[in-house]
Amino acid sequence: MTARPSTPCSLTRFLIEEQRAGHLGPDLRLLVEVVARACKSISIAVGKGALGGVLGEAGSPGAASVNVQGEAQKKLDVIANDVLMEANAWGGHLAGLASEEMDHSQPITDFGVDGLPRGDYLLLFDPLDGSSNIDVNVSVGTIFSVLRCPEGVAVPADEHYLQPGTEQLVAGYCVYGPQTTLVLTVGHGTHAFTLDREIGSFILTTRNIRIPEQTAEFAVNMSNQRHWQPPMQAYINDLLAGKTGPRGKDFNMRWIASMVADVHRIMTRGGIFSYPLDAKCEAKGGKLRLMYEANPMAFLVEQAGGAASTGRGRMMEVQPTGLHQRVPVFLGSKGEVEAAVGYHHAHD
Ligand code: AHG
Ligand code: MN
Ligand code: MN
Ligand code: MN
16 A cells, blocks of 8 residues: 655645644734735746846836835836735735835835724835846845834834844745745744645745754855955955865855845755955945844744854844844854854954
8 A cells, every 4th residue: 555645734734733833823824824925926927037027127228226225126126025015015914014125114004005904013025135146047035024013103113123133023035946935934943835836835845944053165255355354354264275274174165146045055954154244335234134134034044053143243132223224144054153253253
């Protein structure tokens, strides 16, 4: 007799079981479902590429559309942002949302549709991470983070989002690659769901991801080397020195230039991802954004047994001062993140 294949566990079933276990309430569960549904739409738009007319820059020729970060927006940055906004506006679970692509947060009452139900949560997202990879058919993704709207705040403003990463209730990313994979934490481990394109559902494919504590693989944009500060110079020099150097092993390097894809590799086989301070981004505090890039990734990585740091302190303990605040980032295999942090402390 052939063994009966075990029933696949859909995201819906997983979330209901998490709710029964007391790990999240019904509103938060439905909020995650809305975000996952939006990610499915974005996945379809990304997959159409040139056929869907979604490649290239947003705006008109000679009048590029630029976001609050000063970056030229791609069409897909704008499409993904609209999909997430629209899906969540009527979902009824949010008090407000904020995005990389919008100057300020938007309270739900600001959507111009009367009678929209208001929920208790704040959603932050990077609608399309890895914009420079869209047009070249390399993996991109969506990153999101959920906070609670502070008690007694009817119409949340930017300041109400400025909560440290330790306050996150949910974090996740969806990588649009050869497979579309949603990686999620509600504070009880980090789990991966693969989109079954035939049935249109996310199916649990890895429960309780564990990032190996040690690694011999690092991710950094090496073209910035000459702009780095002394601790980073020292750290990477020692990695490059290989077996006969102070670290005593040969390191491999990978850099996809989509944070989601680089982090997903680390979730799968370990490694360290870093975007340190350099002379180009120093004045802004770093390149990557704390609220919708670094913090959600830090929560996911910690829940998978890894670590996330600014190089000087735990990422999730940074007290945010701005919605679009930037930070230096070191995250992934715990032992390696600790080693990188050690070089920073040695230079203090
Ligand atoms: P985004 O596309 O959301 O603006 O983010 C891009 C980020 C991140 O995904 C990636 O790790 C990094 O920028 C790449 O930077 P470089 O182009 O300097 O390598
Ligand atoms: Mn961008
Ligand atoms: Mn990004
Ligand atoms: Mn982005």
